[in-house]
Amino acid sequence: MRTEKVGFTLIELLVVIAIIALLLGILLPSLSRVREAAKRAVCSNQVKQIGVAVVAYASDYDTRMPTYNSNNANSNPYLLIHSYALYRSESPYVDANGKLLAMKLALLYEGKYIADPKIFYCPSNRNLLYTFESYNNPKPWGTLPQNFNYLDGQGHNQWVRMGYTYLPIDPRTPKNSNTGMPDETARSIDALDPHIPYMTDLIRHKHQISHRRKSNYAVHGLFKDGHVTLCNDERVFDNNVWEQMENGTIPELTANYIVFQLIGGKQLNSGR
Numbered sequence: 001m002r003t004e005k006v007g008f009t010l011i012e013l014l015v016v017i018a019i020i021a022l023l024l025g026i027l028l029p030s031l032s033r034v035r036e037a038a039k040r041a042v043c044s045n046q047v048k049q050i051g052v053a054v055v056a057y058a059s060d061y062d063t064r065m066p067t068y069n070s071n072n073a074n075s076n077p078y079l080l081i082h083s084y085a086l087y088r089s090e091s092p093y094v095d096a097n098g099k100l101l102a103m104k105l106a107l108l109y110e111g112k113y114i115a116d117p118k119i120f121y122c123p124s125n126r127n128l129l130y131t132f133e134s135y136n137n138p139k140p141w142g143t144l145p146q147n148f149n150y151l152d153g154q155g156h157n158q159w160v161r162m163g164y165t166y167l168p169i170d171p172r173t174p175k176n177s178n179t180g181m182p183d184e185t186a187r188s189i190d191a192l193d194p195h196i197p198y199m200t201d202l203i204r205h206k207h208q209i210s211h212r213r214k215s216n217y218a219v220h221g222l223f224k225d226g227h228v229t230l231c232n233d234e235r236v237f238d239n240n241v242w243e244q245m246e247n248g249t250i251p252e253l254t255a256n257y258i259v260f261q262l263i264g265g266k267q268l269n270s271g272r
Helices: 010-060 106-110 147-151 240-249 252-263
Strands: 085-088 160-161 163-165 199-202 209-212 215-222 228-231
Touching: 010 106, 010 199, 010 209, 010 215, 010 228, 163 252, 199 252, 240 252
Parallel strands: none
Antiparallel strands: 085 160, 163 199, 199 215, 209 215, 215 228
16 A cells, blocks of 8 residues: 655745745834834833933922033033933042042932933934943943943943933023034023923934834934923934034034924024
């Protein structure tokens, strides 16, 4: 009696493989979009929590915003400089005992308004310079030196950086004629412009923007009243300020300022 072999022929196997490849081609982009949507939701919630913490801090400190430029001489404490630095290892950013002086949002963590410093980093950040993991080795977060600053080969300063762009501006503050923006940040939460965000997802390199929505770049914006919006207006991201920031025509902080104004709907001349 002849026994027939049970199994697939080569042609049948190739057909099955082709079908699987086709299904993967259909499903993987959808899964990628779902993952990005989940990360956007996490990021939005983090930004919202930071807003709540800032309001609580200001309530406890007579409406004052967290000190932007903490230093042991208390010189220019709200000087607008390095929008992402939370701790710096060099003088004058350490006290007489060698303790790092918290600045900007790090004051929310040290004041226990924020329990987990991971909240200061968008989960979609692409640049390792602005991820939590880069500043948690060695532990704990908020200490220096950090191995990342030594080992990535770029010669970074020994700083702890955050993964958002924090730029609280008082619109009444006179603007520097050279930069077109104020030289210091808002001292009081009451002084913030309600129509302009004071913090966004990282604004630095256009190709490293953390989010996409409907095939366009997108960033979250945190506003004075605590609400968070996702801006994916192509007019913001098509503005030539991004190219000018990339090629060094205008300083990064000035570009940040202009992008914040654009997100708020202000029509500015980005070439100033």
